[in-house]
Amino acid sequence: MVTESLLSKTKKRANFRLCNVSSYTTELLEIRAEDPSFHVLFIPGNPGIITFYVDFIEFLYEQLGGNASITAIGHISHTMKDWERGRLFSLEEQINHKVAFIREELQNAGIPILLVGHSVGSYISIEVFKRSPEKVKYCIVLYPFLTLNHQSRKQTNIFKCARSPFISTAFSYTIALLGLLPTWAFEFLVRKSLGASWSANAVEAACSHLSKYHTMRNILFMAETEIEKLSETPDWAFIRERKTQLAFLYGVDDHWGPLEVHEELSRQVPDVTLTIERENHTHSFCCTEEGSLWVAQHVASLLKDQMTCKST
Numbered sequence: 001m002v003t004e005s006l007l008s009k010t011k012k013r014a015n016f017r018l019c020n021v022s023s024y025t026t027e028l029l030e031i032r033a034e035d036p037s038f039h040v041l042f043i044p045g046n047p048g049i050i051t052f053y054v055d056f057i058e059f060l061y062e063q064l065g066g067n068a069s070i071t072a073i074g075h076i077s078h079t080m081k082d083w084e085r086g087r088l089f090s091l092e093e094q095i096n097h098k099v100a101f102i103r104e105e106l107q108n109a110g111i112p113i114l115l116v117g118h119s120v121g122s123y124i125s126i127e128v129f130k131r132s133p134e135k136v137k138y139c140i141v142l143y144p145f146l147t148l149n150h151q152s153r154k155q156t157n158i159f160k161c162a163r164s165p166f167i168s169t170a171f172s173y174t175i176a177l178l179g180l181l182p183t184w185a186f187e188f189l190v191r192k193s194l195g196a197s198w199s200a201n202a203v204e205a206a207c208s209h210l211s212k213y214h215t216m217r218n219i220l221f222m223a224e225t226e227i228e229k230l231s232e233t234p235d236w237a238f239i240r241e242r243k244t245q246l247a248f249l250y251g252v253d254d255h256w257g258p259l260e261v262h263e264e265l266s267r268q269v270p271d272v273t274l275t276i277e278r279e280n281h282t283h284s285f286c287c288t289e290e291g292s293l294w295v296a297q298h299v300a301s302l303l304k305d306q307m308t309c310k311s312t
Contacts, residue, residue, distance in 0.1 A: 011058040012066070016051070022100040025083035027074035029054065031061045036069040038112040038137075038307060043098055043128070045119025045145065046226070047219050048075025051205035053118075055292035056285070063300035068114075073101055075222070082214040089218055090225040091120070095127045102132050112137040114306070116299055119256055119283065120145045120226055126246075130238060138306045140247045140299055143283045145256040146234045148227065152255035162223040172216035179211025186211060195287060202287035234261075236268040247273035247302050249295070254283045273302070 014029040029050045042057065044050055050072040057072050064070075076089045076097050089097075106113055113136050117125030122141030129136045149155050161167045179186060190206045191198065198206075209215050239246060250262040259276070266274055275298065285291030 011062050014054055014057045014061075014070075014072075019101075019105065021073075021097060021104060024076045024097060025079065025081075026076065026097070026101070027051075027079050029057050029070075029072040031057060031070045033061075033066050033069045036111055037067050038114055038303075039106060039109050040064075040068050040070045040114050040116055040303070041098075041102070041106070042070065042072040043115065043117040043121040043125050044072065044074065045117075045121045046075070046078075046222050047210065047215070048078040048094065048121070048222075049205050049209045049215070050074040051208065052202055053286045053292075054201040054205075055199055055289050056296055059293045059296035060299055063296050064303065068303070071106075073098060075218070077218040078209065078215050080208050080212065080215075082212070084214075086214055086217075088221040091124075091222055091229050092225070094222065095124050095131075098124060098128050099131050102128070102135055107135065112307075114303060115139040116142065117144070118142045118286070120222075120230075122146060122257075123230065126235070126238070129242065129245075130235075138245050138247075138303070139242075140249070140302055142249045142295060142299070143251050143254055143257050143277075143285070144248060144261075145226075146230065147232070147261060148230050149255055149258050149261075151258070155255055159223060159227050162220045163227070168217065168220040168224075172213050172220065175211060175216050176213035179207075183207065195284075198287045199289045199292070234265075236265075239265070239272060240269050243269050243272040247275070249275050249277055249298060251277050251281070251283055256283055 012031055014031050017028050017030065019026045019028050027050055044053060053072050057070055061070055075094050077084045077087065102113065115125045115129060115136055122144030123146050125139050125141060129139045161171065178189065186207050187203055190203055194206060248265065250257050250259060262274060279294055281291035281294055285295050
């Protein structure tokens with residue numbers, strides 16, 4: 001009953017805008033508080049399409065009681081329009097892009113910056129934390145993809161496709177051709193192939209962005225470059241050093257962030273904040289209103305606790 005009440009509650013709407021970050025046109029979702037105590041910067045996974053996270057961002061703002069401003073930043077060229085004219089961007093370039101955004105847009109905010117990352121956005125968030133330790137005060141990672149899972153056949157197949165220029169190009173063209181269908185027809189395909197339980201915002205994000213050739217090519221190219229970076233062992237030393245400023249949320253059945261990694265993390269850094277979500281939400285929590293609400297509640301609880309500790 002409580003969940004149904006929160007889902008039906010009128011929320012303050014996130015504003016979509018374009019921003020120039022180091023000469024790259026960037027999609028942002030924002031909700032500005034009148035007198036914020038801190039600023040939450042959300043970094044998505046791959047796809048880095050921020051409109052998938054509309055429900056989550058709006059729920060998070062409400063759960064924080066309007067005491068924080070929130071910005072969700074999309075990845076370069078994971079956009080509705082091909083602003084970068086077909087150029088492909090690596091994982092490292094996406095990390096540099098987020099560091100540049102903090103430097104160019106948030107440096108003079110005068111309030112603490114708290115990072116929240118999802119999937120490979122968790123890896124990006126931790127890297128941003130390393131490079132901007134004087135600005136970032138806390139980091140929460142959701143269903144984190146921090147290292148390759150060689151036991152996952154699905155993950156292996158995705159990366160095999162991503163590493164093949166022929167397959168990734170052909171797949172991107174095929175999706176782009178499907179995007180030429182009437183809106184209702186493509187929306188029907190999205191719901192049938194990806195999930196009947198998806199929220200209206202998630203379906204709209206898929207129809208408006210995933211159907212673009214440049215976006216799909218960048219999704220696959222970024223995935224290809226993730227292979228090299230995430231084949232390395234996670235930086236346990238940094239996590240140990242910053243353990244009081246980090247929190248991790250894992251899922252029960254998540255091949256991107258398997259519980260084996262959760263267990264290794266608990267061995268490597270025994271005192272770090274670790275949670276396992278057991279409410280049957282998925283890695284793609286942002287695609288349903290229920291998943292978005294539950295994760296927003298969890299994140300808000302962590303952020304409130306962190307800011308309470310800082311003020312005492």
